[in-house]
Amino acid sequence: MDQTAFLLGFTIMSLGSLAIYATGKKSHPSGHHTLLHASVPFIAATAYLAMAFGIGTLFKLDGSVTYLARYLDWSVTTPILLSSLVLLAFHEHGKTGEVGGHLTAIIVLDVLMIVTGLVSSLAGPSFAKWVWYAWSCVAFLGVLYLLWGPLRTLAQSRGMALGTAYNKNVAFLTVIWFLYPVVFLIGPEGMKIITDPASVWAILIMDVVAKIVYAFYAASNLDKALEQHNTERGHQS
Numbered sequence: 001m002d003q004t005a006f007l008l009g010f011t012i013m014s015l016g017s018l019a020i021y022a023t024g025k026k027s028h029p030s031g032h033h034t035l036l037h038a039s040v041p042f043i044a045a046t047a048y049l050a051m052a053f054g055i056g057t058l059f060k061l062d063g064s065v066t067y068l069a070r071y072l073d074w075s076v077t078t079p080i081l082l083s084s085l086v087l088l089a090f091h092e093h094g095k096t097g098e099v100g101g102h103l104t105a106i107i108v109l110d111v112l113m114i115v116t117g118l119v120s121s122l123a124g125p126s127f128a129k130w131v132w133y134a135w136s137c138v139a140f141l142g143v144l145y146l147l148w149g150p151l152r153t154l155a156q157s158r159g160m161a162l163g164t165a166y167n168k169n170v171a172f173l174t175v176i177w178f179l180y181p182v183v184f185l186i187g188p189e190g191m192k193i194i195t196d197p198a199s200v201w202a203i204l205i206m207d208v209v210a211k212i213v214y215a216f217y218a219a220s221n222l223d224k225a226l227e228q229h230n231t232e233r234g235h236q237s
């Protein structure tokens with residue numbers, strides 16, 4: 001694999017992390033979202049650096065490659081992205097047990113999705129590979145159920161403005177996250193329809209959208225919602 005994509009990934013992710021932090025709101029109640037979103041590309045930059053050095057790159061007997069750094073990155077960054085959404089759904093409300101319970105449930109499902117995806121990638125071409133792939137998809141559906149079901153209801157109960165911001169963020173996230181199992185399926189870890197470099201470039205573009213573009217989009221939705229939320233509250237009092 002030529003190093004261009006990995007070095008480009010490292011550069012874009014480092015600069016993206018800085019840009020998210022520099023332009024993001026630092027004060028309550030947006031400051032923690034800025035911190036969460038800035039940490040995501042920082043972690044990804046680290047993973048791209050490891051991949052550029054070939055650290056954690058496994059060449060398997062069927063000729064396909066598993067990048068362990070990528071799965072390690074996802075197992076940390078996807079829970080952070082989901083935590084930010086859970087905190088938005090509860091915005092300044094909710095009992096500790098309720099918030100903690102939702103966070104734990106969604107993170108457990110999400111980490112299981114990544115770990116079982118890794119097992120599927122490591123398994124040689126076999127029936128078992130597809131069982132692990134399917135199980136990972138089940139966990140993914142669990143994540144989507146929590147986002148579109150109970151958490152969405154909670155977000156709507158926080159008022160029109162916050163409910164809309166939550167819906168927009170979840171819609172964006174759902175579309176881009178759906179592409180990951182598709183690229184896995186058609187890539188060298190799955191049906192081998194596209195080559196390893198093609199899947200590396202595709203995942204680089206998806207990572208930039210899911211981590212950096214999403215961070216700016218989510219921050220602008222939250223800013224707009226908070227402005228409206230304060231006006232809604234002003235009218236009530």
Ligand code: RET
Pocket residue numbers: 040074077078081113114116117118120133136137140177178180181184207210211
């Ligand atoms: C795998 C493999 C098997 C099935 C499924 C998968 C889903 C992966 C996802 C990854 C999202 C990554 C993101 C990273 C950015 O920070 C593991 C590819 C369902 C949804 C958003």
